[in-house]
Amino acid sequence: MADRPGSIDETLALLKRTGYIPDRSLATVLFLALRLGRPLFLEGEAGVGKTEIAKVLSTALGRRLIRLQCYEGLDVAAAVYEWNYAGQMMAIRLAEATGAVDRDTLEGDLFAERYLVKRPLLQALEADTAGAPVLLIDELDRTDEAFEAFLLEVLSDFQVTIPELGTIRAEHPPIVLITSNRTREIHDALKRRCLYHWVDYPDAQRELAILSSRVPGAPERLSREIVAFVQAIRKEDLFKAPGVAETLDWASALVELDAVALDPALVSDTLGVLLKYQDDIQKMQGSRAKAVLDEVHGRMRVAE
Incomplete structure (x- = not known):
């Protein structure tokens, strides 16, 4: 089990050792969240690496990762506990x-802890010999305000109340990361309990470093063309711009096709890996893809 990093530079190095290439602003807020014991609220477009931060932090620190995947209608039974009926x-x-x-004895036995089914939030409050776990509350914006209100007790005091058993408190609070794709606004009362960071698309240099780390089999020229093309089409009027996850998927697909460089036909044939909406694919296919690719090749020739 690794100790928590003692500085921003150590936080940067810790994440890089596990294959995540952060910028300094993310490393700073993550260091502060670990040092102050505060939850970290991460917002950003889908596919920019918010969930991955929790995964690599769990790996880097040697802590158990407990993930609560949020969805519409999520309730206490699915998030905290239920009884084994x-x-x-x-x-x-x-x-x-x-x-x-x-009757009295039986009732006490029926609501003993052995019949308690522990869900992610309750699991995160349990003691762990490896240290406090990393609790990922993923895509909180998919839930409703009632569930947000319930989370306030957990995030304020790291405790939950079970009427039949009483209040259960964490001896060592978990490391909490909350993500949101901002499909709706999260209430201020919850945000006040967290440190905040907006996870943006990476610049070209950092995205190239991420691609080189995650898809090491991609030829250097192809990697640079992929990053330049993705960076360019993020400026287009698309319904959903590709995230880093799509960049990596596209690079992996092109490596499987033994590509060494991009050409208009190859781009058009594989846009379904990079873009996930038909309107976006239609907009970028054919002449538009060729025009963007020509601009990319032109800038690369100048840079060379």
Whole structure:
């Protein structure tokens, strides 16, 4: 188990060792979140690497990663706990069959911890010999305001209340990262409990470093062309610009096709890896893709 980093530079190095190429502003806020014991709220477009930050932090620190994937209708039973009703019913039937039915004793037994099904938020409050786990609350914007309100107790005091058992508190608070794609605004009351960072698309130099790290089999020229092309089409009027995840997927696909350089036909044939909406694909296919690629090649020739 690695110790928490003692400086911003150590945080940068820690993430880079696990294959994540951060900018200094992200390393700074992550260092502060670890030092101050505050949750870190990460917003940004889908595919820019928000979820990956929690994964690499878990790996780098040697901590267990507990992920709560949010969705519409998420409730306490799915996020925190529920009772093992089947097990409780079997206990009741067994008690009835043996004639050992004392209502007070049976009720106490039925709501013992062995019948408690622990979901991610409750698991994150448990003690762990490897150290406090990394709790990822992913895509919080998919839930509703009622669930946000419930989270306030967890993020304020790192505790949850189970009526049958009482209040359960974390001996060592988990390292909490919350992500949002900003499909709706998250309430200020929750944001105030967190440090905040907007995860933006990387610049060309950092995206090239990410690609080289994650897809080492890609030829150097192809990698530079991929990054330059993706950076260019992010400036187009698209419904959903490609994120870093799509850049890596496209690079992997082109390596599988034994590509060594981009050409208009290859770009048009593989746009479905890079873009995920038909309107965007239609907009970029053919002459538009060729025009962007020509601009990319022109800038690369000048740079050379």
